[in-house]
Amino acid sequence: MIEDSKKVQFIRVLEPQQGQRIDNFLIRHLKGVPRSRIYRLVRRGEVRINKKRCKPAQKLEAGDEIRIPPFSGVTAVPPKKLGSGMRQLLEKSVLFENDEVLVINKPAGLAVHGGSNIRLGLIEALRQMNPQWPELELAHRLDRDTSGCILISKNTIFLRHIHRKFKEKSINKQYLALVHGKWPKGLLEVQAPLLKHGASSNEHLVYIDDSGKSSLTRFRVIRRHQDSTLVEASPVSGRKHQIRVHCKHVGHPVVGDQKYVLKGLESPLRNVKTLCLHANKITFMMPGRNKSTVVEAPIDPTMASVLDKLNKK
Numbered sequence: 001m002i003e004d005s006k007k008v009q010f011i012r013v014l015e016p017q018q019g020q021r022i023d024n025f026l027i028r029h030l031k032g033v034p035r036s037r038i039y040r041l042v043r044r045g046e047v048r049i050n051k052k053r054c055k056p057a058q059k060l061e062a063g064d065e066i067r068i069p070p071f072s073g074v075t076a077v078p079p080k081k082l083g084s085g086m087r088q089l090l091e092k093s094v095l096f097e098n099d100e101v102l103v104i105n106k107p108a109g110l111a112v113h114g115g116s117n118i119r120l121g122l123i124e125a126l127r128q129m130n131p132q133w134p135e136l137e138l139a140h141r142l143d144r145d146t147s148g149c150i151l152i153s154k155n156t157i158f159l160r161h162i163h164r165k166f167k168e169k170s171i172n173k174q175y176l177a178l179v180h181g182k183w184p185k186g187l188l189e190v191q192a193p194l195l196k197h198g199a200s201s202n203e204h205l206v207y208i209d210d211s212g213k214s215s216l217t218r219f220r221v222i223r224r225h226q227d228s229t230l231v232e233a234s235p236v237s238g239r240k241h242q243i244r245v246h247c248k249h250v251g252h253p254v255v256g257d258q259k260y261v262l263k264g265l266e267s268p269l270r271n272v273k274t275l276c277l278h279a280n281k282i283t284f285m286m287p288g289r290n291k292s293t294v295v296e297a298p299i300d301p302t303m304a305s306v307l308d309k310l311n312k313k
Contacts, residue, residue, distance in 0.1 A: 003119050014062040018141065018228065019160030022049065022066070023056035024137060033071070035114070059163060063110045080119035082128045085235025090125060096295045099166040100158040100286065101151055102126070102140070108147040112138055126152060135159075140166065143241065145256075147300035148175070159285045166238065172283040175233045175243055176222065176299065178276035179252040180267045183229035189218045190246040194239045205259065206241040215239045225310045227268050228255060243277065257308070259262060274302045 015082060017025065026038045026047065045053040048067040048251060049060070060066075089107060096103035113121035117163040123138050127259070139162045141152035165171050195212030196204045216236040223230040229252070233243045241260070247253050248260040255269045255276040281296045299307070 006071055008032050009068040011066045011068065013060045013066065015063055017060055017099055017156060018062040019156055019163055020060050020137065021056065022047070022054050022058045022060060025060060025066070026068070030068070037071075041071075062239055079272050080124075082120065086120075086125060087129060090122075090129065095149065095297055098286075100154055101162075102136075102154060103282070103295045104141055104150050104152060105300075106147055106150045107300050107302045108145055108277075111140050111144045112150065121246070122150070123152070139163070140238070142279060143244075143275075143277075144273035146175075146277045146279060147303065148297045149173070149282040149295055150279070151282065151284070157288065162284065165284060169236065170285065172281075173235060173238075173279060174281040175235075176230060176278045176280045176303075177233050177243060177247060178228055178230050178255045178267060178269075178303070178310075180255055180262075180265060181252045182224065182230055183219070183221055183252055184250075185221070187219060187250060189216060190250055191216045192246060192249050194242060194245060196240060204240065206239070206245045208245065213237070213239060215242050215246070217243055226313065228310065230307065269306075272306060274306060276303045278303055 011029070013025075013086045023038065023042065026033075026042070027035060030038060039056060041047050042054060042056050046069040047054065049058065049064050051065075063162065090104065093105040093107065094102065095105050103120065103124075103302035111121040113123045114245045117119060123136065127133070127136050134156050135153070135155045137153045137156075137159055138155045139159060142150050151162060153162060154164065162171070164260045176247070179313065192215060194206050195207050195209035218234045218236065219221075220232040220234075221229060222232055235242050244254050244257055244260045248257075248262065251262065253261050253265070255267075256272045257277075258273075258275075278299050279297065280299065283292050283294045285292055298304075
């Protein structure tokens with residue numbers, strides 16, 4: 001058990017903590033409290049920043065005052081111990097590393113962080129592997145079944161820098177997506193507003209909706225197959241499930257996508273269970289440098305096997 005909090009807590013954000021998301025801050029501060037409960041406290045407005053309601057993704061500023069409500073009856077769930085197989089896999093998945101950032105080729109099927117039903121995600125595993133990096137944080141996210149490049153910040157200075165670059169849209173992310181059907185030759189971009197629906201962040205589905213947030217994805221055909229097309233997708237905006245929803249919207253859902261599939265889809269690849277979406281390249285700028293850093297990730301073996309079979313036909 002962790003100690004119950006009978007009183008309201010007030011925490012002042014210090015300079016080194018600036019730039020962190022409030023949800024990440026709470027997860028680290030309230031060790032043992034389930035993520036689902038933390039998100040529920042935020043959604044209900046029980047957690048406040050400077051006396052105002054906040055959203056899980058809100059970034060902290062030095063000097064902010066965080067209000068944490070009383071809570072009780074919380075059982076600490078020990079993190080799952082990292083196995084030798086996963087350790088070796090992640091060690092081989094390092095694409096780039098320096099004193100500020102780690103770029104990992106995230107395996108498909110590995111969640112970026114733990115949750116109510118996931119005791120060990122990518123970030124928890126990396127923290128176990130690298131206790132010398134106490135400020136290790138996700139710089140952005142990838143869906144559980146999406147493989148490829150993901151940035152892991154080693155300190156809050158780089159985290160603030162990279163969040164600012166994401167906000168400025170100066171970070172370029174490219175994905176490879178195998179989609180059903182023949183992608184139209186003239187379809188170079190999809191612009192359609194996206195709206196999240198669902199009771200929690202884990203249950204969200206995303207829909208095209210005029211009241212949603214503006215979203216733009218650019219596409220380029222890489223290779224055409226008889227019943228599918230390999231495309232390069234570059235999201236200009238960074239919405240949840242953006243590429244997957246935009247592909248479905250134009251009638252060419254991503255092969256293996258179990259969430260965003262067309263009803264009555266007739267395709268030889270309709271029974272593929274692997275989500276064929278891979279973050280193959282990311283381009284970003286290190287602090288204080290004028291030259292871009294470009295990192296590329298080889299395709300995940302599960303998706304590669306699907307492509308190999310198509311290429312042999």
